[in-house]
Amino acid sequence: MIPRPEGRTGEEPPAEAVTPRDLRRILLRRRLGALVSTPALLAGLVILGFYTFVGLSSSFWYPGDPSYLPDHLVSGQVCPVPAGPTLSLWPFSAGAHPLGMTGGMGFDVLEGLVKGTPFDLILLSVVIFPAVTVGIVVGTLAGSRGGLVDDILMLLSDVFLSVPEFILTLVALLFILPRVPGGDQLVAFGLILNLVLWAPFARLVRARARSVREMPFVEAARASGATRGRVILRHILPNSVFPVLAQVPTTLATVLLLLGGLQFANLTSLPYACQGPVQPLFLPSPTFPEWTWVMANGAWAWLPSSSGLNPWWGYTFPAFWILLFGLGVTLTCDGLNRFLSRQTLS
Numbered sequence: 402m403i404p405r406p407e408g409r410t411g412e413e414p415p416a417e418a419v420t421p422r423d424l425r426r427i428l429l430r431r432r433l434g435a436l437v438s439t440p441a442l443l444a445g446l447v448i449l450g451f452y453t454f455v456g457l458s459s460s461f462w463y464p465g466d467p468s469y470l471p472d473h474l475v476s477g478q479v480c481p482v483p484a485g486p487t488l489s490l491w492p493f494s495a496g497a498h499p500l501g502m503t504g505g506m507g508f509d510v511l512e513g514l515v516k517g518t519p520f521d522l523i524l525l526s527v528v529i530f531p532a533v534t535v536g537i538v539v540g541t542l543a544g545s546r547g548g549l550v551d552d553i554l555m556l557l558s559d560v561f562l563s564v565p566e567f568i569l570t571l572v573a574l575l576f577i578l579p580r581v582p583g584g585d586q587l588v589a590f591g592l593i594l595n596l597v598l599w600a601p602f603a604r605l606v607r608a609r610a611r612s613v614r615e616m617p618f619v620e621a622a623r624a625s626g627a628t629r630g631r632v633i634l635r636h637i638l639p640n641s642v643f644p645v646l647a648q649v650p651t652t653l654a655t656v657l658l659l660l661g662g663l664q665f666a667n668l669t670s671l672p673y674a675c676q677g678p679v680q681p682l683f684l685p686s687p688t689f690p691e692w693t694w695v696m697a698n699g700a701w702a703w704l705p706s707s708s709g710l711n712p713w714w715g716y717t718f719p720a721f722w723i724l725l726f727g728l729g730v731t732l733t734c735d736g737l738n739r740f741l742s743r744q745t746l747s
Contacts, residue, residue: 442736448729456519463512470516470690473507483507483699483712501714505698506687510714513695514722520587521692527591528598528656533645535595536602537638543603544610545637555607558600566597566659574663586685591656598652605644613640643742646734653730657723661693665700695719 460467484502500510543554573593581589613619619636627635684691699715 439736439740441732442740445729445731445733445736448725449733452518452522452726452729455515456522459515459519462515467516467519468685468689470508470513470688470695472688473502473509483715485712486714486718500718501712503695503698503715504712508695508698510695510699510718513690514692514719516690517692517695520690524587524591525653525656527588528594529649529652531592531595532598532652533602533649535599537606537642537645539599540603540606540608541610541633541638541641544607544641545614545633547611551607554603558603561597561600562604564597566594566655569593569597570659570663587689587691594656594659598655601648601652602645605648606641609641609644610637613637616640643738646738646741649734650727650731654727657693657727660691661696664691664693664697692719692723696723 483504484498486501487498488500498509498511500514502509503513539554539558543551570590570593573590577593578586578589614637619632622632622636684694696716696719699712699717699719
């Protein structure tokens, strides 16, 4: 007989059974590791977290009416003289206007950006989330069902794609928003834009769903007896949302460009806009804090027909504020795309 090594028995100890709870923990640990290894997502979340913090704490930095932005018009004054930034390297000595004061109606740039953050976040959320939700539902249903359902839904999306956002906005400004109470006009503007913004999302998701439904794991799910609803919700839908993440930053840019263009056109439509109260196109009041409204006031003072000055701070700081927010959204969507692509398609 061959002698057995000392300390060894004839039988190996049974391996410990892995419970479903342990499997969930392992899967969660792996997903958290994949999340940490996605720097674009972390950077985007940090930027968006900063804007969320500013929006939630805006009343702390600037107490008082959160929907009121004090203007600096003086009785009998043709235009308020834009005040430059008073930033200082010494703490607590930033001055009255840390980022300067705009022309136009004369808004404090930093106060306008801080006070406008919660309202702009609400507006963009009202625009994006319904459009994304409707687009995903319509696109997934059209791409997974095919046939007549696909033809009808895509024909409907083509109809809305053919409507320019600018024309729809003008129609809303002329016939719909004047009948909406002043405090709800900004939200109503966002909801109206959803009439056309959902269609690009539906087109992208539908194209992806058509390719996913032919993949082997979907065929295997059908062969195993899974119902059509389970196949759509469990397999096709999770693997068809990636194109949406690429479209979200483009949609946000479209909304902000449209918003800023309308505000600037409204302010420059009057030769002496800063002589008296100016009613924006759909804001509740002329002193309502909103990013593009502050930037429009800053850019208006740069026009040669007004003061002849070049107060760069009036439009540079708001543009950078909006650009940083767009960068945060882009990084978050790109990081989510990379992160989710490693967790699905299986």
